Amino acid sequence: MYCPSRFRETRPDVLQRLVADHPLATLITAGRQGLLANLIPFSFQPGGEHGTLRAHLARANPQAEALREAAEVLVLFQGPAAYVTPAWYPSRAQHGKVVPTWNYVMVQARGKPRVVDDAAWLHAQVDALTRQQESRRLHPWQVADAPPDFIAAQLGAIFGLEIPIAAIEGKWKLSQNRQPADREGVRQGLKTESACPSMAGMMEGQSGS
Numbered sequence: 001m002y003c004p005s006r007f008r009e010t011r012p013d014v015l016q017r018l019v020a021d022h023p024l025a026t027l028i029t030a031g032r033q034g035l036l037a038n039l040i041p042f043s044f045q046p047g048g049e050h051g052t053l054r055a056h057l058a059r060a061n062p063q064a065e066a067l068r069e070a071a072e073v074l075v076l077f078q079g080p081a082a083y084v085t086p087a088w089y090p091s092r093a094q095h096g097k098v099v100p101t102w103n104y105v106m107v108q109a110r111g112k113p114r115v116v117d118d119a120a121w122l123h124a125q126v127d128a129l130t131r132q133q134e135s136r137r138l139h140p141w142q143v144a145d146a147p148p149d150f151i152a153a154q155l156g157a158i159f160g161l162e163i164p165i166a167a168i169e170g171k172w173k174l175s176q177n178r179q180p181a182d183r184e185g186v187r188q189g190l191k192t193e194s195a196c197p198s199m200a201g202m203m204e205g206q207s208g209s
Contacts, residue, residue, distance in 0.1 A: 001108050001169060006177055009105075009170030016051065018079050018107050018170070019044045023132070026076040027055070027161075029113075031066035038063055040161075042075065043129045050165035053109060054125050056158045067113045067161060075163065079105035082196035084175065088189035089182040103175060103186070103199055109168045116160030123151070125160055174203045 009015065019025075019042070027040045038061065045052040053075060057064060067073065081104035092098045116122070127143045134140035143151060175183045183203065190200035 001171060003169065003171045004177075007171050007173045009172040012050070015107050015168055015170045016044055016046075018105060019053075019077050019109075020132070022077050022079050023129075026078075027063070028074040028076065029063055029066035029070050031069050033062060033066055036063045036066055041129060041133075042077075043125065043132060048164060050109075050168050053111070053161075053163040053165060054128075055161045055163075056122060056125055057161060059157055059159055064115070064159060068115050070113055072110055072166075073113045073163060075109045077107040077109070079107075080196050080199045080202065081105075082190055082194045082199045084186055085189065088185040089178070090185050091179065091182050103173055103190075103203075105170070105172045105174070105202065107168065107170045109163070109165045111163040111166040114162045114164075116162055118160065119152075119155055122155045122158060122160050126155070172202070174199070 023041045023043065024039055025042050026037050028035065028037045030036075038057070040055045040057060042053045042055045045054055057067075081102060084101045084103050086092050086098035086100055089098045123143070130141070130143050134142070175186045178186065187200045187203045190203070191197050194200075
């Protein structure tokens with residue numbers, strides 16, 4: 001990933017938080033079938049150097065074969081993203097040398113995949129992912145709320161995926177390459193005009209060039 005040093009994010013807790021907050025990631029494999037990509041919800045398991053990603057896929061998914069053969073896969077977690085208009089830069093009035101851009105945050109994780117065909121493992125992974133997503137609800141739904149035979153049938157139609165993370169990197173492109181006045185202009189613009197005002201909060205505490 002192209003990532004100038006001013007945009008690089010290396011703090012493990014920050015990277016893990018984005019993975020937890022944006023678990024629907026793009027799983028990319030390259031094999032005999034060529035490049036394959038699917039959106040898959042992942043859960044993060046701490047431990048080891050960088051932790052482990054866990055997920056499940058439909059057995060009918062053509063990516064299953066690639067995962068059984070792959071020496072490495074790439075998983076992309078995309079966080080908030082927002083268009084940045086040059087109109088938000090005070091420097092525009094001084095010299096006019098400004099262009100549009102995008103601010104965004106993302107995490108890339110790499111590792112060797114392990115396909116899991118174990119009903120107990122699958123039940124635990126589905127349960128953990130469900131609890132993670134339902135935790136924000138007043139009355140969370142649980143896997144145990146569904147009939148056991150129905151859940152057993154559903155588990156039989158999927159396989160598990162475990163990826164011990166060998167390398168992980170983050171890119172936090174939040175106008176760090178602009179002067180303080182321009183960064184503040186972007187922050188205010190994101191708060192008042194953007195469809196992604198949460199990015200304004202992410203810019204708090206980011207240092208510039």
